[in-house]
Amino acid sequence: MDALIVIFITALIGLFVGMMKKPNLTLSISVLGQSAALVIMSYYGKYDSTFNEFEGIGFDAFHWLFAELVIGLSLLITISGFHYFKKEIDHLADYYGLLLFSLCGALVLIGSSNFFMFFLGVEILSIPVYVLVGIKKQNILSSEASIKYFFTGSFATAILLFGIAFVYGATGTFDFSSLQLIFDASSPMAIIGILFIFAALLFKIGAVPFHFWSPDVYEGSPDAVTAHMGTVVKVAGMAAIVTLFGHIFSAASGIVVPLFYVATIGSLFLGYLSALKQTNFRRLIAYSGISNTGFAMLTLFSGNYVSLWVFLLGYTAATLGLLTISQVLAKFNSSEIENWKGIGYKNPFLGIVLLICFLSLAGIPPMTGFFAKLILLINTYEQHPVMVYLTLLTSVIGAFLYVRFILIAFAKDSNAEKIAIHPLHLVVLSICALTVLFGWTLILF
Amino acid sequence: MELLILPLVLALLSYVIPSKGVKYYGLGASLVILAVTIGHLLHFNAENYVAIINPINDLPFGLSFKLGYDSLSFVLVLLVNSVVPLILLANFYKELATNKSFTALVFFMQMGLTGVFLAQDGMLFYIFWEVTLIPIFLILYWFGEQNNNRVLLKFFIYTLLGSLAMLLAIIVLGVASHSFEYESLAIYGAIAPAKTACWISCGFLLAFAIKIPLFPFHTWQPATYTSSPMAGTMLLSALMLKMALYGMIKWMIPLGFTGIESIKWLVITLGLIGVVYGAVIAIKQNDIKTLFAYASISHVGLIAAGIMIYSTTAVEVAIIQMINHSIVSVGLFLAADILESRTNTRDLYSLGGITKLAPNFGFWFATITFVSISVPFTAGFFGEFLLIKELFEAHWFAGFSAATTLVFGAVYMLRAFQLSMFGAPKLTAFEDLKWNEILVFAILLATAIFLGLFPQFVIDFVKPSIAKIQELTSYDLKIIK
Numbered sequence: 001m002d003a004l005i006v007i008f009i010t011a012l013i014g015l016f017v018g019m020m021k022k023p024n025l026t027l028s029i030s031v032l033g034q035s036a037a038l039v040i041m042s043y044y045g046k047y048d049s050t051f052n053e054f055e056g057i058g059f060d061a062f063h064w065l066f067a068e069l070v071i072g073l074s075l076l077i078t079i080s081g082f083h084y085f086k087k088e089i090d091h092l093a094d095y096y097g098l099l100l101f102s103l104c105g106a107l108v109l110i111g112s113s114n115f116f117m118f119f120l121g122v123e124i125l126s127i128p129v130y131v132l133v134g135i136k137k138q139n140i141l142s143s144e145a146s147i148k149y150f151f152t153g154s155f156a157t158a159i160l161l162f163g164i165a166f167v168y169g170a171t172g173t174f175d176f177s178s179l180q181l182i183f184d185a186s187s188p189m190a191i192i193g194i195l196f197i198f199a200a201l202l203f204k205i206g207a208v209p210f211h212f213w214s215p216d217v218y219e220g221s222p223d224a225v226t227a228h229m230g231t232v233v234k235v236a237g238m239a240a241i242v243t244l245f246g247h248i249f250s251a252a253s254g255i256v257v258p259l260f261y262v263a264t265i266g267s268l269f270l271g272y273l274s275a276l277k278q279t280n281f282r283r284l285i286a287y288s289g290i291s292n293t294g295f296a297m298l299t300l301f302s303g304n305y306v307s308l309w310v311f312l313l314g315y316t317a318a319t320l321g322l323l324t325i326s327q328v329l330a331k332f333n334s335s336e337i338e339n340w341k342g343i344g345y346k347n348p349f350l351g352i353v354l355l356i357c358f359l360s361l362a363g364i365p366p367m368t369g370f371f372a373k374l375i376l377l378i379n380t381y382e383q384h385p386v387m388v389y390l391t392l393l394t395s396v397i398g399a400f401l402y403v404r405f406i407l408i409a410f411a412k413d414s415n416a417e418k419i420a421i422h423p424l425h426l427v428v429l430s431i432c433a434l435t436v437l438f439g440w441t442l443i444l445f
Numbered sequence: 446m447e448l449l450i451l452p453l454v455l456a457l458l459s460y461v462i463p464s465k466g467v468k469y470y471g472l473g474a475s476l477v478i479l480a481v482t483i484g485h486l487l488h489f490n491a492e493n494y495v496a497i498i499n500p501i502n503d504l505p506f507g508l509s510f511k512l513g514y515d516s517l518s519f520v521l522v523l524l525v526n527s528v529v530p531l532i533l534l535a536n537f538y539k540e541l542a543t544n545k546s547f548t549a550l551v552f553f554m555q556m557g558l559t560g561v562f563l564a565q566d567g568m569l570f571y572i573f574w575e576v577t578l579i580p581i582f583l584i585l586y587w588f589g590e591q592n593n594n595r596v597l598l599k600f601f602i603y604t605l606l607g608s609l610a611m612l613l614a615i616i617v618l619g620v621a622s623h624s625f626e627y628e629s630l631a632i633y634g635a636i637a638p639a640k641t642a643c644w645i646s647c648g649f650l651l652a653f654a655i656k657i658p659l660f661p662f663h664t665w666q667p668a669t670y671t672s673s674p675m676a677g678t679m680l681l682s683a684l685m686l687k688m689a690l691y692g693m694i695k696w697m698i699p700l701g702f703t704g705i706e707s708i709k710w711l712v713i714t715l716g717l718i719g720v721v722y723g724a725v726i727a728i729k730q731n732d733i734k735t736l737f738a739y740a741s742i743s744h745v746g747l748i749a750a751g752i753m754i755y756s757t758t759a760v761e762v763a764i765i766q767m768i769n770h771s772i773v774s775v776g777l778f779l780a781a782d783i784l785e786s787r788t789n790t791r792d793l794y795s796l797g798g799i800t801k802l803a804p805n806f807g808f809w810f811a812t813i814t815f816v817s818i819s820v821p822f823t824a825g826f827f828g829e830f831l832l833i834k835e836l837f838e839a840h841w842f843a844g845f846s847a848a849t850t851l852v853f854g855a856v857y858m859l860r861a862f863q864l865s866m867f868g869a870p871k872l873t874a875f876e877d878l879k880w881n882e883i884l885v886f887a888i889l890l891a892t893a894i895f896l897g898l899f900p901q902f903v904i905d906f907v908k909p910s911i912a913k914i915q916e917l918t919s920y921d922l923k924i925i926k
Contacts, residue, residue, distance in 0.1 A: 365572040
């Protein structure tokens with residue numbers, strides 16, 4: 001809770017300092033605030049496993065892990081986006097304020113223990129992102145993305161609210177712990193309710209069949225905002241799905257497990273297969289994100305959430321690393337894959353990071369992505385072997401996709417003019433690469 | 446532990462060495478690793494198992510990082526660590542040798558290969574198996590021919606597909622036996638229901654068949670060998686392929702043991718088809734590197750078929766033949782590269798009469814040709830002869846098809862030698878061998894002759910650990926009628 005308050009205050013200060021157009025100060029304040037939040041969070045996690053609940057917000061050991069991940073990611077995103085935000089000095093305050101407010105929403109969503117806070121979390125998470133997506137007002141793609149995301153997103157929110165109302169009607173309570181006790185899977189009203197909630201959450205994390213917004217929105221947004229959507233929003237959404245459908249509604253598993261099947265297999269295949277033909281880097285990342293959401297949803301079959309966390313760690317670190325590279329290449333003003341040709345020679349460091357990130361996404365050892373997928377599969381195999389077969393099959397498609405991109409990035413025939421890296425990008429890239437390389441060791445603890 | 450850590454450290458160190466000294470560094474460092482390996486050998490008793498990391502049992506998800514070596518693993522580690530210096534030596538005067546990334550990747554590769562042979566844990570085996578893919582892929586990509594993207598993509602996806610099938614097999618086994626440790630997997634493999642075991646061995650087989658490569662899975666191989674730099678081809682054929690053959694002996698057969706009968710003849714048939722098919726295609730090739738690539742398919746098909754017989758003799762001889770194949774492929778691809786780099790062509794019909802211009806090269810190429818066609822007193826003679834004998838005992842037709850390799854091998858090798866080396870000189874000048882190339886050829890020849898005269902050294906060395914593996918499966922060594 002303290003961490004949440006710290007972040008909120010940081011966001012407010014960042015908003016006003018940003019308005020005074022002092023980029024360095026804004027960055028320092030937000031980095032300071034988020035680091036403080038991270039430390040406070042770690043402190044609680046270390047000494048106090050059951051947090052003092054505050055009106056529906058509390059972090060147990062599992063949610064604490066996700067909260068830490070989200071804050072860490074957001075910290076990296078604000079650092080990596082600085083170079084771009086500084087140029088858009090008029091929107092400086094918007095960027096920092098809204099990113100941090102959205103982070104507050106993510107924390108509320110992760111920590112929520114009743115539907116009231118849950119809904120607030122979803123809204124606080126989403127609304128700043130609607131604004132951020134459309135922030136490049138002159139850019140037609142950005143406006144398109146914003147409109148698309150706002151309309152479909154608010155529709156999803158409405159459906160979520162509708163679902164919550166149904167569940168409330170069936171059970172008479174908002175509180176998760178009492179819901180878990182009295183939830184009755186035979187009541188049609190409750191079933192309709194959880195189906196609506198499920199659909200809305202699938203939309204938020206961009207899983208099939210509610211994924212159509214994500215390529216367009218990713219393409220239109222600034223890189224840092226894309227990174228925010230691809231990592232923070234996804235992690236928070238996954239945490240929410242796991243909390244609801246892994247714990248609270250576990251009584252309804254007979255009804256939702258077939259839906260998990262459809263959503264997971266659909267995401268895995270559609271994501272990678274659609275990605276094969278993309279020529280735009282951010283659309284590619286969006287489709288690969290859809291597939292990786294499918295991977296993450298495997299955890300719902302096994303109920304082992306440590307593996308989910310490790311998977312998200314590997315996936316988000318790799319995605320953030322790639323989107324940061326995309327920011328380094330921002331001078332090309334378009335994210336066509338052509339621009340990535342030969343960057344391994346123009347700047348070997350970028351090349352190495354790109355290699356590590358893509359190999360991790362492809363699931364090649366010894367990267368975190370491999371270990372995460374491995375433990376997901378080991379856990380899933382016992383009860384749902386078919387899922388494992390299909391997942392391995394899609395891994396081949398994914399590997400093809402990523403390796404093809406690596407081949408482009410290291411293509412030789414290029415005018416080898418050097419690319420300079422901003423020191424802040426260097427920091428973020430190093431952290432991402434190290435996380436991808438060594439993050440899996442956290443499994444052992 | 447230093448067997449594994451040392452290459453990694455040396456790989457990282459090669460980035461801080463000034464580029465002038467990289468080639469000396471590479472050679473020296475690989476010799477250091479070889480010396481360390483020999484140091485281990487001196488303290489090693491063939492009947493022992495030496496643990497590097499004891500299994501850690503309370504890790505989550507059944508992972509247990511068990512590392513160690515018995516005599517079978519050690520032979521292959523020794524093979525890796527002696528072939529890598531040879532490759533670097535052969536490469537010594539090439540432009541590639543001064544490249545830091547190349548040297549680092551070779552050591553990284555060496556680390557992965559050593560790990561594969563040291564792994565006593567299914568997961569670790571898979572991890573190292575995959576780790577080797579990254580450096581070889583980068584070596585082929587960065588230092589191979591231009592515009593070989595399609596070839597590389599095919600290579601990568603093919604091997605990854607196989608690896609994932611193996612991963613599935615390992616997961617199935619590991620989930621069933623609640624641990625990934627080799628012994629518990631093998632014990633489960635000995636009692637598993639035949640149907641499960643059959644699928645498990647099929648999973649392993651796909652991975653190994655692609656890497657070896659066996660007949661229908663070989664399509665990536667000739668193009669990849671041809672388009673890669675010399676060192677890459679040598680790494681692929683002399684070392685990487687041995688992972689798969691070793692995997693068949695140590696992992697596939699014991700772990701899917703109750704189901705192995707059902708795929709035994711499938712593999713033998715595929716191997717023997719490879720023997721004949723590779724040889725026939727090699728006879729018609731004009732590109733010398735492609736010719737050697739197909740010759741390699743032919744040679745390893747025989748080894749794979751021999752391993753599937755799985756009698757003690759067959760496995761022991763297969764190991765001799767594996768070593769022999771490493772010798773041959775290093776020698777042949779070095780010869781091919783000497784021809785290519787000095788004449789800028791690989792076409793046999795544009796070469797000719799080189800013996801007159803470069804008598805040294807003529808001599809050493811001839812010796813390696815003879816080693817390759819397994820004349821008596823070389824390792825190949827002993828190995829091929831006994832493998833064919835074992836196959837004959839299993840089925841006369843298997844033995845017959847295997848024996849064709851002796852004839853075909855002579856045909857394609859002598860044709861290649863004759864067309865390139867004899868006849869009227871079509872070139873005006875051909876630089877004779879440098880000292881490093883002579884040294885490589887000499888070492889290869891000496892090893893081949895030594896193994897041809899005293900194969901018992903290796904056989905006695907690996908016998909205990911093969912006995913141990915066969916004991917795990919409680920296989921009663923009956924010769925299949």
